[in-house]
Amino acid sequence: MTSGLTTYPRTGGGGGSSLGRINRLLLQLTRGTLTANEATAASIIRSLETYARERAEIQAFADIVTIAVRVRDALFATRANGMLASPFFVRAMEICAEAFRLHVPLPATGFANRSAAAVWAAMEQGIAIAKLRSLKEEIGLIAWLYETSALLGVDLSTTVTANAVDLGNRFVESRPVGGGRLQYLECGSAYNINVMVCVDVPGSALPLVIAGEAKGGASGYGAVMTPKEMSKILFIQPPVKQNSLDYARTRALYMKRELGTSPAQRARREAGLLIDSAGTTETLVFVAARGDVAGSTQTTVREHLECQ
């Protein structure tokens, strides 16, 4: 009997066999035990890598994004539902991001105009330092949104930031049409995470929460000394670096304790609860990204990606 996955015939770059294998393994995932699923998930990722290589050869990047998103959803949901131990879904997100960058470069997203406006304004002669700083922050935020779009395989300018509302005090939120749970928040002031996106994943009872730090220009990542009480809760020792998932968790503890009732304060509390809860159920992802002016355009770099 010829068994074993490697004996399948190759289909000459069409990717047929690896896709078939992915589909079969995804089905297997729904029936497996925790230990069995660990091996299955590892195979799925290997097959996804093969598939991505095959499709990249014929520039079919959109296909890679589609399949990577499907794989991510399945791996995330299986884990959130308690049937998979390791965060394989993040590898699917990385594969997705690679293809997305080639498929939809920044100028092809809805962030293009925002980016161009910020870059042109920043190039103005004799610009005030304070203004340049805030433009660099905007460029950093655009970089974060683009890099996170790539990881999610969705142009976020067409989804969560499309109906964003400025709440004042540099808080910007977005919710589904007709209201409901927060899906996006930018925070301006101290004791907050910079930016957060919360997305529903099909088949998962828990949402995927991405919290992050956006950096503009050459500004560095700092470290915070957390109160001693925090090591008692998060089981970490200070200092906590700003480009780490633990940093997001420390900020969430401040954010969820917000007592105010203004829209910005309510959004702050809700985001804190979302990040904090995700932090205890291993459904939190941290992304740090940087953007800077380069010629007449801007760069975007994903500098840190961390999951639990």
Add this chain to the structure above:
Amino acid sequence: MSVGDQGVESFEAILREIATSAIEQYEGMPARMDFALQSAKTRRAVRPILTLRSGLVQYMGAAYFLRDRARFRAAAAAFASHSQVIAETFAPEPFILVPDLCLALLGGPAKTRRVLVQTVWKQDSEIKPSDYSGQLAAILASLADLNRETAVAGIARLRRACRDRQFDRLETRYLLTWLLAARQVSCGAAPRIARLMHMLDRRNAGLVRHELGRLARGGSSAITAASLLDLPSAALGALGSATLPSAERLAPEPGSYADYRWIAEAAWG
């Protein structure tokens, strides 16, 4: 001053809100412990357990504040279900084992207690001066083991850290009181333990009031329901009270942050 009275009332309301929202947020946590434990074994990493525990300590603090026996028991059982395994399998740093060690000292199984004490002991020399939870764990482990010499050394080490200003003002005041109580316990007779426990409650109340004051002034605070339960003091209180003849043992005050009798009864009774 009437403002003060109002303040106390609203502080109480905020604490209640902190506790009830923690219960709501983490209601499913104790039930997820099995998954976290399996997950940690599969990944050969302690992190999945620690991740879940951060919700669990807040849930336990909230259940304690509300004196919700059933929920407290569920939280304590979730700790007890994995205390020994993480100590044996992962030997995490002492500060991580503080809740486990304290619950074990408050009437938990003797075997778990021995394993935890050993795990803390093996790493004693690596505890940093700035790590106060780790130092508390080391002192409690010594006291549990009736090892007076190492207990005295641990107390001296933490006192030195306090003197070297490793901690802020309110933390330092709390710690110095805790060390007074620990020294009494280490002597094998702690006639003043009830009074010291009362002082520890005042120190805890001071720490909590400070954070609530920040919130009331519109500032940011990271206070959580975990701050409403002081397990290291409770463990110390239990050890101290055990040094006295039963007629001389005083019940902790209602509203205490470290009611060792209630905890032992709710967790293991």
